[in-house]
Amino acid sequence: MNSSNYNASRTFKLYILAAILFGIYGGRVCPFLATLTVSEVFVHVSITFSILLLVRHFLLPHHTLNKQIKQIKLDTLCFFIVSLPLAVYYNVVYDFGLDSNVKIVFGMALFGFFTGCLLQLSAKLAQMDEMEKTDQFEFEFSGQRHSLINQMIWLVVLLLVILTAALSMVAVKDIFWLKHNPELVMDGSGQISVIKELIYIAALVTGYAMAVMFLWSKVIKRILLSQECALKRVSEGSIGARLPIFSYDEFGSTASLTNKMLDSLEFAQHEVKTTRDVAIVSLSALAESRDNETGAHILRTQEYVKALAENLSESSAYAALLTPSYIELLYKSAPLHDVGKVGIPDNILLKPGKLTDDEFEIMKGHAQIGADALSTAEKQLGSSSFLEIAKEIALSHHEKWNGSGYPNQLSGESIPLSGRLMALADVYDALISKRVYKPAFSHQEAKDIIMKGEGSHFDPAVVKAFIAIENKFVAIAADFQDKAEA
Incomplete structure (x- = not known):
């Protein structure tokens, strides 16, 4: 017209x-x-x-x-x-x-x-x-x-x-x-x-x-x-959407007032997201300061989890759960998976060699320590979806598909999907990373180990997603190298 x-x-x-x-x-x-x-x-x-x-x-x-x-x-x-x-x-x-x-x-x-x-x-x-x-x-x-x-x-x-x-x-x-x-x-x-x-x-x-x-x-x-x-x-989550105003009348006035309310809501949501991100960065930095693992490990596992979730979201079985907003929360929460390590004594956490059985039992406690800490924060701050997911990841990322993991010996789909995703991401990154007690494995070596763990350690659907996007994992590992390796 x-x-x-x-x-x-x-x-x-x-x-x-x-x-x-x-x-x-x-x-x-x-x-x-x-x-x-x-x-x-x-x-x-x-x-x-x-x-x-x-x-x-x-x-x-x-x-x-x-x-x-x-x-x-x-x-x-x-x-x-x-x-x-x-x-x-x-x-x-x-x-x-x-x-x-x-x-x-x-x-x-x-x-x-x-x-x-x-x-x-x-x-x-x-x-x-x-x-x-x-x-x-x-x-x-x-x-x-x-x-x-x-x-x-x-x-x-x-x-x-x-x-x-x-x-x-x-x-x-x-x-x-x-x-x-x-x-x-x-x-x-x-x-x-x-x-x-x-x-x-x-x-x-x-x-x-x-x-x-x-x-x-x-x-x-x-x-x-x-x-x-x-x-x-x-x-549906598009907080930036606004009501159209066709004319200056009662409908237009209502739309204008609603838009002002949405502006305030968007600003408040932005503040909440900023606070959330600052809290995650602070907590993950705290965990990183006491661990041998580097900040690049946190960034890589975060990217791995996001890539796996995006691939699984294309499947009808996971599309309802893995919405864009949920994947964003997974991405933001992933850095807190090992926050419980702040409660592990230095002589065990920083030990350069292999842990004894008793020491390993203490180390396994970091999953529960992290979940308890996040649960306390969740009670103080009220219901928070990002803390709930972070708690899930911290508690369950060492559980195994066959029930032989820790701390609760969960098996199969009783393990939260967030934990199943982090389990593969965490193991893959540990395998390809150099540590004082082991050399870095190649991507192919890490891939073979993960494939052997399909159905025992890892969720078969997550392994299938990993195989489908293995090139993304290689690219992420290259983009976020440890400083000593870069």
């Missing part, structure tokens, strides 16, 4: 419709115009509406009222102005009285009003279509406020006034006409003509009114539907 909000085809059709209806009224319905032949009425109407269409199409398509979607004012004025020379012509050539001229002017203005209503509402719908197509909605007010409720009330009142005025004018005029033509009363043709005219006027006004109400309901429905869709996107 162009910037002038002018639709030539629609305007042409509605003007032609008005011309036909006006011509039928003048040539077949109105008893007072019986002095004119059908051909005369046809010529007069054709000339009048041709001039009207030419002016509207060539001189007024970019008029300010068109751009402001105020076609009611524009078309009513156009029809009114063009009706004046027609009334003068009938007065001079056919000696029509003042009341007949008023009837012609009123009738033309009435057609202009209804035509303008239909064009204005259609332009509004077209504007909404264009906004939805380009996704370029207005989210702030512009212009002066106009009450939509008041507009609807005034429209209904105006329609009733128009119908009453039109029927009253016709009745008074026809009664006067019958009074001066008693022979038409005697044979009954006069009464039939009056009834026919009243029915025609009532049907005409009712038909236009129904068309206007239909378009008006479509406008309101479109506004509500667009705002409902925006709110649905917000409820």
Whole structure:
């Protein structure tokens, strides 16, 4: 739709419709115009509406009222102005009285009003279509406020006034006409003509009114539907979505206030996410400061878990759980998998050689220590999805698929998916990393060990995902090398 909000085809059709209806009224319905032949009425109407269409199409398509979607004012004025020379012509050539001229002017203005209503509402719908197509909605007010409720009330009142005025004018005029033509009363043709005219006027006004109400309901429905869709996107996690504002009215005001609320909510959510990320970085840095493992290990395992989760999310079995928001929480929580190591004595945690059985039992306690610490934090901070997932990972990333892991000897799908993902990521990174007690294994060696552990140590579905994206693991390992190896 162009910037002038002018639709030539629609305007042409509605003007032609008005011309036909006006011509039928003048040539077949109105008893007072019986002095004119059908051909005369046809010529007069054709000339009048041709001039009207030419002016509207060539001189007024970019008029300010068109751009402001105020076609009611524009078309009513156009029809009114063009009706004046027609009334003068009938007065001079056919000696029509003042009341007949008023009837012609009123009738033309009435057609202009209804035509303008239909064009204005259609332009509004077209504007909404264009906004939805380009996704370029207005989210702030512009212009002066106009009450939509008041507009609807005034429209209904105006329609009733128009119908009453039109029927009253016709009745008074026809009664006067019958009074001066008693022979038409005697044979009954006069009464039939009056009834026919009243029915025609009532049907005409009712038909236009129904068309206007239909378009008006479509406008309101479109506004509500667009705002409902925006709110649905917000409820699904798109916190950046905003309600479109189509006009400065009650719906626009509600949308504006809702958008301000969403702005505040987005800011608060950003603050919460920032606090979460700072807490994770601080806790993971604390664990890292006491461990032989490097910060690169945390970054690599974080990336591995994300890559595995994204691959599994393509499967229908995991799509419901592994949503983009859940994968983000996994990614953010993964660095806390070994936070419990802060509770392990230095002589065990930092021992360069192999641990004794007793020392290993103490080391295994880091899973429960980490989960307990995160559980305490969760109780203090209230329900938090990222702490819940971090607790799951810390507690279960050393569990094994066959139930031989620790600390709770969970097996199969009783192990949280987050723990199953971290189990593979943690082991893979440990295998390819150089330690004081072992050399770094190649990717192929690590891959062979993981494949041997399928169904015993690792979830077969997670191993399958690893095989599918093993090149990503190689790339992640290269991108996040330990400083000594870089």
